Amino acid sequence: MAEKEKVFEIRDMDLYYGSFQALKKVNIDIYRHDVTALIGPSGCGKSTFLRSLNRMNDLVEGCRIEGKLLFDGEDFYGKDYDTIALRTKVGMVFQKPNPFPKSIYENLAYGPRLHGVKDRKKLDEIAERTLSQVGLWDEIKDRLGKSALGLSGGQAQRLCIARCLSVEPEVILMDEPTSALDPIATSKIEALIQELSKQYTIIIVTHNMQQAGRISDRTAFFFSGEILEAGDTRRLFTNPENPKTEEYITGRFG
Amino acid sequence: MRGKSLKVKETIIEKALFLCAAGSVTAVALITLFIFSSGYSVLRSYGPLNFIFGMDWSPVNGEYGILPLIAGTLEVTAGALILGVPAGIGCAVFLAEMAKERWAKLLKSAIELLAGIPSVVYGFFGLAIIVPAIRDWLLPAVQKIDPDVPASGFSVLAGAFVLGIMILPTIVSMSENAIRAVPLEFREASLALGADRRETITKVLVPAAKSGIFSSVILAMGRAVGETMAVLLITGNVPKVPTGPLDPAATLTGTIAMEMSYAGPEHQSALFAIGIVLFILIVILNSIALAVMKRFGGAV
Ligand SMILES: Nc1ncnc2c1ncn2[C@@H]1O[C@H](COP(=O)(O)OP(=O)(O)O)[C@@H](O)[C@H]1O
Ligand SMILES: [Mg+2]
Numbered sequence: 375m376a377e378k379e380k381v382f383e384i385r386d387m388d389l390y391y392g393s394f395q396a397l398k399k400v401n402i403d404i405y406r407h408d409v410t411a412l413i414g415p416s417g418c419g420k421s422t423f424l425r426s427l428n429r430m431n432d433l434v435e436g437c438r439i440e441g442k443l444l445f446d447g448e449d450f451y452g453k454d455y456d457t458i459a460l461r462t463k464v465g466m467v468f469q470k471p472n473p474f475p476k477s478i479y480e481n482l483a484y485g486p487r488l489h490g491v492k493d494r495k496k497l498d499e500i501a502e503r504t505l506s507q508v509g510l511w512d513e514i515k516d517r518l519g520k521s522a523l524g525l526s527g528g529q530a531q532r533l534c535i536a537r538c539l540s541v542e543p544e545v546i547l548m549d550e551p552t553s554a555l556d557p558i559a560t561s562k563i564e565a566l567i568q569e570l571s572k573q574y575t576i577i578i579v580t581h582n583m584q585q586a587g588r589i590s591d592r593t594a595f596f597f598s599g600e601i602l603e604a605g606d607t608r609r610l611f612t613n614p615e616n617p618k619t620e621e622y623i624t625g626r627f628g
Numbered sequence: 629m630r631g632k633s634l635k636v637k638e639t640i641i642e643k644a645l646f647l648c649a650a651g652s653v654t655a656v657a658l659i660t661l662f663i664f665s666s667g668y669s670v671l672r673s674y675g676p677l678n679f680i681f682g683m684d685w686s687p688v689n690g691e692y693g694i695l696p697l698i699a700g701t702l703e704v705t706a707g708a709l710i711l712g713v714p715a716g717i718g719c720a721v722f723l724a725e726m727a728k729e730r731w732a733k734l735l736k737s738a739i740e741l742l743a744g745i746p747s748v749v750y751g752f753f754g755l756a757i758i759v760p761a762i763r764d765w766l767l768p769a770v771q772k773i774d775p776d777v778p779a780s781g782f783s784v785l786a787g788a789f790v791l792g793i794m795i796l797p798t799i800v801s802m803s804e805n806a807i808r809a810v811p812l813e814f815r816e817a818s819l820a821l822g823a824d825r826r827e828t829i830t831k832v833l834v835p836a837a838k839s840g841i842f843s844s845v846i847l848a849m850g851r852a853v854g855e856t857m858a859v860l861l862i863t864g865n866v867p868k869v870p871t872g873p874l875d876p877a878a879t880l881t882g883t884i885a886m887e888m889s890y891a892g893p894e895h896q897s898a899l900f901a902i903g904i905v906l907f908i909l910i911v912i913l914n915s916i917a918l919a920v921m922k923r924f925g926g927a928v
Contacts, residue, residue, distance in 0.1 A: 428820060462822035472813035475836050484831070485821040534817070541821055 387441035414596030465543035471530035473522035528559025667901035700877030707788025716799030743797035751861035782864030806840025
């Protein structure tokens with residue numbers, strides 16, 4: 375089997391919030407077109423790690439990162455690295471659906487416009503393509519001009535995924551994207567994630583072990599700022615090497 | 629025992645608060661009634677349309693057309709908004725999004741201080757600095773182009789400038805609150821799409837805060853319309869429709885304040901009728917602000 379292409383290569387990453395060390399010597403490779411699940415008890419640093427992959431932590435005052443962090447082979451914390459370009463290639467879907475308080479159409483046109491797409495026809499195409507990708511087109515094609523705040527939770531989250539796709543990212547970061555949704559909406563999003571993984575690299579934080587087992591190819595288990603174990607999802611769930619991993623996935627703590 | 633005395637206490641407090649509320653409502657009602665009954669006689673004898681659309685305000689000749697005063701008020705107010713709104717919103721954005729915490733606090737208290745300065749002090753500032761500045765610096769330049777421009781410096785522009793400063797606290801603090809109230813999620817969503825800070829501010833945060841910002845502008849407008857002392861000292865008080873920013877103007881409030889002390893009965897009634905017009909104008913502005921706030925629920 376050919377060696378899979380690495381999208382992210384993280385070596386000995388330390389992250390500090392002021393004097394508090396939130397991540398310790400994190401090592402992980404993320405492979406193209408994989409779904410990588412990040413699991414672990416709350417407060418162990420999953421979101422922190424995820425948000426450092428598109429430099430969202432730059433917003434946090436006093437946040438400091440050390441180590442070797444490569445995206446497509448380049449040091450994306452390097453001095454001359456273009457953060458805007460990074461965030462365009464590495465999109466993000468948040469825990470709480472957060473469509474802009476604008477129309478559905480404007481939500482989808484926002485990103486492309488930032489990157490210079492002005493042509494109305496092109497924007498229309500993007501709206502239709504991304505909404506179709508997330509399976510929303512038939513549901514809401516007649517009310518593109520209506521406020522996105524009127525959508526149900528599941529629809530809003532799918533719109534957020536569509537919005538993320540509108541700038542044609544390579545990687546999609548998802549931070550517990552279904553934790554605010556009901557089971558039906560959740561299973562729709564899970565199916566969508568599997569569909570999207572054909573074209574995109576997906577990294578997803580989840581609290582839900584079954585979800586990680588169902589949708590991911592690889593899993594990393596975070597525990598108090600460290601990755602205790604990472605590897606093939608099936609293997610990690612059936613045959614964990616670290617006793618802490620086993621305790622966690624069998625639900626003995628969390 | 630204790631429960632009972634608590635209950636009694638509560639009843640007393642409730643009654644007292646009700647009395648306070650009833651008292652203020654009664655006071656407002658009485659004032660309204662008084663103004664309307666005092667202004668009524670001129671409105672009837674002079675005719676409400678003649679009163680509002682009449683071009684000639686000269687009480688000595690029995691002419692009570694207040695259109696020049698309405699125009700003066702509206703022009704000074706519009707000028708104040710043109711100068712004060714962009715500055716105020718810019719300042720609010722800076723405070724909410726860009727300034728470091730410590731600087732933001734300092735600047736904010738400085739701006740709030742502006743709200744506490746008595747308006748006559750603003751008027752004095754305008755009289756001592758703005759009017760001479762317009763007269764000595766701006767007018768000589770303008771006169772080269774238009775030799776007929778009024779040369780005193782007392783003008784719509786002077787009033788607009790000072791009022792523009794006076795409305796800053798309203799605009800800045802309300803708009804800043806509105807911008808701060810925009811959820812962090814929108815900021816993050818925008819940045820995660822590859823927006824920079826400027827794009828996030830102009831295309832997401834300010835639009836999301838627009839109802840709060842709009843309300844602040846309406847309230848500022850109310851403040852500008854109602855302001856008396858500062859404007860009275862610097863606009864020149866000439867009851868003619870001003871045709872340019874350098875023309876002098878008389879305002880509704882300024883005219884009442886200046887003329888009330890020596891007005892005869894009919895003239896006095898006319899001044900009260902101006903009060904009615906002001907009253908209605910302010911009520912309309914405040915209702916718009918309230919409706920907008922309610923409709924869009926504060927920030928979003
Ligand atoms: N902005 C921040 N400033 C300071 N500490 C933070 C910040 N964000 C998270 N932390 C801390 O970092 C640790 C990891 O948090 P987080 O990454 O959110 O965990 P998880 O997503 O796994 O629940 C926690 O102890 C949390 O309190
Ligand atoms: Mg988290």
